[in-house]
Amino acid sequence: MTISNSIQTWVGTVLAVQANFYRVRLDPPQAGEGLEQSELLCTRRARLKKLGQQVMVGDRAIVEEPDWMGQRGAIAEVLPRQSELERPPIANADQVLLVFAMADPVIDVYQLSRFLVAIESTGLKIIPCLSKADLVTARERREWCDRLQQWGYSAIAISVQTGVGLERLRHQLERRITVLAGPSGVGKSSLINAFAPHLDLRVGEISDHWRKGKHTTRHVELFELPQGGLLADTPGFSQPTLSYLPEDLIHAFPEGRERLASHNCQFKDCLHKDEPNCAVRDSWERYGDYLEFLEEAIAYQTQLRRSRNPESRLKLQSQQNGTSTYEPKLETKRYRRTSRRTQQQSLNHLYDEAQE
Template sequence: MNGPLAMDDPPCPQPEPDLTLWGVVTAVQANYYWVSLDRPEGEPRPCAALLCIRRARLKKTGQRVMVGDRVQVADPDWEGQRGAIAAVDPRQTVLDRPPMANADQMLLVFAMAEPDLDPHQLSRFLVKAESTGLEVLLCLNKQDLVTDQTRRIWQHRLRQWGYDPLLISLRQEGSWADLQSRLQHRITVISGPSGVGKSSLINCLVPEAELRTSAVSGKLGRGRHTTRHVELFALPQGGLLADTPGFNQPDLTLTPADLGRCFPEIRRRLAQDSCQFKDCLHRDEPGCAVGIDWDRYDLYTTMVTEAEALQNSQPSRRSGQSAMKHKVGEGGEVHQEPLLQAKKYRRVSRRRQRQALEDFHYTTLDTAIDLDHLDDDSHEQRR
């Protein structure tokens, strides 16, 4: 008999709550996010990763999702391997270039040859890496292309800078065993100029990555860009490795005061003694504890001059006066060029050109019609 349930009837089964999972964003493609799911013991997953979208609530609140974010995935579709990101855990660290969250350390990869190791370029990368606040790990690839004396000279020089580089060769199997141990159970961002072997190194550390590689340009002596976006790869021994697009000269937007904190030589000397003035820029000012007797002093003063020029050009841009733009040359030198007046030199779009032609056409047509009417009126008056 149909009707309301009696008091002693069993209750209707309640719907199961939405299944929520946790994972790490490994890649971002347009508005889609690949999330590698956690795999707790005793809880098998139908698939290891899901292609997710961002919930509308996160979009409305302006919550950005970055590679490396730890996220909560709701409503998984195991058959279609899809899901939705419902929440983002607070980030421990954030990088702007490359866009990356929760990184533990930065691995800078340079080549000792093909292309040749440039101390100026290397220093700019090191300063950029130091400015992130992450631990910096320096790796020099292609050691088999240089002599033992060259390797010893660079090792001694870099130790004076404050770094203990790892020398490897991808042609010598096992030469990167020490590097593997330094990457275990950590999220590492790999960076460096193009053509030094970053993609090849990842293919050795993560064979299933199968990244595309490219040879060094013989004409320019520089590498070609093969990585186009940030992507995380799981290391077999544990940990994650983030591949980033290569670039030949990193942008340095530091203030003159911040530059000193990005040089281990300056930090080491200031730990032993302090300068006479708090705003000392360590350019041989009176009472400076840093001095000038260190290898990268000239390079440091050049960077401070560039930072001062960039800092002085910003107020003029805000006040509406003509500003200068800064361009970095192939050798890392910075020079200024005046900004062109946008309205004077801006190219007219094809749409506006088409609209102008249509307006001219209709104006000409209207004028022709008016002239026809004028001729008709004159003819009638003569009759």
């Protein structure tokens, strides 16, 4: 608790946004002042509204004048964000936990590669997780992990049936905000239930309600893990959208980053396709994926250049989404790689306008 201008203020984390209310969990030592509840349902101060200051799930907020009995409060200020995911809208996420099942459904390697490339654009740490280890042999498990290692990722094999890998994963989630991602049916909700059984999330059902329009797209929630850490479930989706510019794409591949770190291509603007003396073009497993995504990136850039009027912007947006229904898109507003910042902001500018 701090005292400023004789108004008592508390600091907490926004766990959920529901209409014009924000569910805020106050930081532990200050919660309740002897009362039980540490969560308050808060409104946003009019001043924030006037400033156009949005409050997102994951935001660190200063809460004034809590009414402990009514469990209400008001958000007076939002602290600066460390990161900002656009879809799903989550502030201050530290990492993305990408789950793919080794069986039932079996891994679609191209889809896995695509998810990794999409998530790389957030600049957040990626924890690849291979689930349903109980359904495959120890050898298969090793082969998948080795394969991902070749791509530059240390994957964790887990099973909520046998508990394998859960302790190792639990450590990686402590004190962090983690966003779950992955296709449908791989066991994302089951994993949250394994860590926090009291939540009793629905498993084994296609979470269709997520995709049914604008209203539900805003429903993102952070779950508190008993051992510490916050986890956001997302609905499974099949094809994440990629919105890279051609020259940026190679940085979404650890294999490409590694090659560029040790050698330079002859041409500064090399797209690592068929240019002479390229340091990247080589026999690495996902080079074919790179070439395929590069074609998409080139098409995307062409569309962007054409989109000068609002009408074509909308068109671009709906093409990008593939359908008019909601699909989560793991993409940050603020890039850590400064070289891409300007480009990214302009992409999001298009997105925001199309949404309005």
